Amino acid sequence: MTARKTAAPTPPAAAVSADAHWAATRERLLNRTRPIVRLTICDDHDAKQALAEARFVDQQAQDAADRDPGNEAAKAAHREAVAGLAQAQTAVDAASIVLRFQALDRKTYKELLAAHPPTEDQAEDGYAFNLDTLGPVLIAASSLDGITEDDATQFLDDWSQAEAEALLNTAFGVQREERMDLGKG
Template sequence: MTTARKTAAPKPPAAALAADAHWAATRERLLNRTRPTVRLTICDDHDAKEALAEAHFVRQRAQAAVDRDSEDEAAKATLGEAAAGLAQAQAAFDKASIVLRFQALDRKTYKEFLAAHPPTEDQAEDGYAFNLDTLGPVLIAASSRDGISEEDAAQFLDDWSQAEAEALLNTAFGVQREDRMDLGKG
């Protein structure tokens, strides 16, 4: 697995930081941010998935009843039961699931990976900027927080269904484009 390089940020003059304590604190927070991380949850237990979906529905219906009449004690009791049922269904789903975690690479490493995997002629004609077949396993392995190797990633991509392989690829690529910023009005 490739490790991300972290370069030391240049230090602004101490006088500038002392003159603007707010910027010094903000800068420190910006320098200490972690790159985005996302999770891919895999659950092969159809019954657990259905039970969780049903529990969500029952809880939403019970919440709607309380929202209609917040004084209705029976509705409140039903909501409590529904919440407990949802917690139980979620615990069963979590136990049956496999969670894979992926973290965005630093920008330089990501760009190096893209450059190292140029598209084939056919892929370039189709508008691709990189070779998905060779980059996919590399990116999955490099961004995996769980130690997925390139070999395992390639096997998963070959052996899993089309939809599941695409979900794995989309997760590894998607975290690279994860945006945690909000451009608002000042």
């Protein structure tokens, strides 16, 4: 049996005329950057609490101003709450460490997964890869801030369970970040 070669399909003229901007659309698609996500770490409990309180005060002031649009005192209170919220956010931002992670290209990600096969026990539990060996490698590979594999291993070993999981989930999550909306045409 011989394989039959077929010519590449030519889009129908009606389709081309319906989307005269395909070249520009295609160019935008080719120039998309891979997703980036941020993990924000703030160890200053007081600053985080002040921010939560400022958000609450801002929401209350906004509600009061919305209920009585002509009330100048409510408007002034809302402006003051907005300023307080901005100040609290600035304090949290100053106390925070922000780590950035970018999705790897699909081929690299698949190669990393394949390079870290599960142990027998992990495979029996349904895992497709070895999280213990892949985690630090993936964190380092997707970090935009220069986290090394050694750094990642140390963070995963030294941080609390919840914080280590947040770090891992961020590195894995960015690989699955979806920026598409499948709507009705």
